[in-house]
Every structure is written in structure tokens, then in C-alpha cells.
Amino acid sequence: DSGVTQTPKHLITATGQRVTLRCSPRSGDLSVYWYQQSLDQGLQFLIQYYNGEERAKGNILERFSAQQFPDLHSELNLSSLELGDSALYFCASATNQETQYFGPGTRLLVL
Amino acid sequence: DAKTTQPTSMDCAEGRAANLPCNHSTISGNEYVYWYRQIHSQGPQYIIHGLKNNETNEMASLIITEDRKSSTLILPHATLRDTAVYYCIVRPASGNTPLVFGKGTRLSVIA
Secondary structure, eight states: OOSOEEEOSEEEEOTTOOEEEEEEOOTTOOEEEEEEEETTTEEEEEEEEETTEEEEEOSOOTTEEEEEOTTSOEEEEEOSOOGGGOEEEEEEEEOTTOOOEEOOOEEEEEO | OOSOBOOSEEEEETTSOEEEEEEOTTOOTTEEEEEEEEOTTSOOEEEEEESSSOEEOSSOEEEEOTTSSEEEEEETTOOGGGOEEEEEEEEESSSOOOOOOOOOEEEEEEO
């Protein structure tokens, strides 16, 4: 158990819909990272937050957004969903010591 | 793009040492070598990391060559539960930065 929690574990929705994925970092970790893992793309970095502020952006679509709240939990919002958005979504958290610890992931299926 | 090269797959007999190689010939002096593994769609699990000295923890040993251009992750007594995809990642030592995952090595531990 990494100490990082993600909800929900599974999510099934339809094209065009919007979903919110939630991540609670390990106690004391200020950084949260979001990654997407699809069958054809592997694990890809989406976005990073540090203490409530956006720190870095990766291959994140404009339809996707994220935020980190004062209690340091983070949410990833996916809108206008397409079939190709079906994937595993992982968050990871880290302290200033930089080792990232990953949550169990949310499996999203868009039908 | 990932800055590492790993074999696509490897087999190891249960109880034997698993030696997973990684080439990172373009590594710079301020970059660490990190190893993670992913067991069947679970969240990536941190294993070990190092800068230039060999490292050992309860999970594995990391051997880094003197020129730092390659490294080997050693699982001393592989079990069936070690079957996973193993990722070797190079990342800067300073600051919180995203991980860049390659395709990793799929290790199969065989009874």
C-alpha cells in the first residue's frame, strides 16, 4: 500500500460525458502527478501540481483539466469523453525528496 | 522520449536471481536512475533508485556501472509474485519532475 488513494476504482460512462477522478496523496506530500496509461500509448504524464499550483504539463488534452485543493487532494476532470479516452488513470504523490508513489488507479471505460 | 533502453522481455526461474539490464548511455551527471515495476495494471511500484553508487534495499539491488551508462536491477530470489513489467527511468536529481516511462521489460518468473 503506497498511501495514495484514488476513487473510483472503475468508471463506465458514455461518449460526450464528463467525469471527475479523485486522488488523495500520501500524508505530507505536496506534489501530485497524473498519468494516463492506454494500451497503445503506455504510461504518459498528464499534469503536475505542487501545493495547489500547476507545476508542469505533459500530453494533456484541452478537454482535460485538473486542480489541487487546499487539503492537497487533487481532481482530474475529463470532459466530452471519446472512446479513445478509455484508459487507466494513475496519480502519484511525492515530497521534495522526489520519489513518486503511485495510487492504484482508476479504470475508465468510455462506451 | 524515454532515455533508457531495456530488453522487451525476460524469463527467470523461481528462486533464482533476476538480473534486469538497462542502458542509459546519455545520462548526465545530475540524473538519477529509478526503477519501478507494474504488476498487471496495478499502480507502478517504486523499487529503488541511485545516482552512482550501488544501492540495496529490502526489494532489490541496483548496480550502476562506473561510467553510469548502464545499470542492472537484481532481484536476488525471484518469486512468482515478481512477474511484472519493470521500468528503468532516468530523471534529474533536482526538483520534482515527471517520470518518463518507456516500454520496460516484461519479466516472467517461471515455476
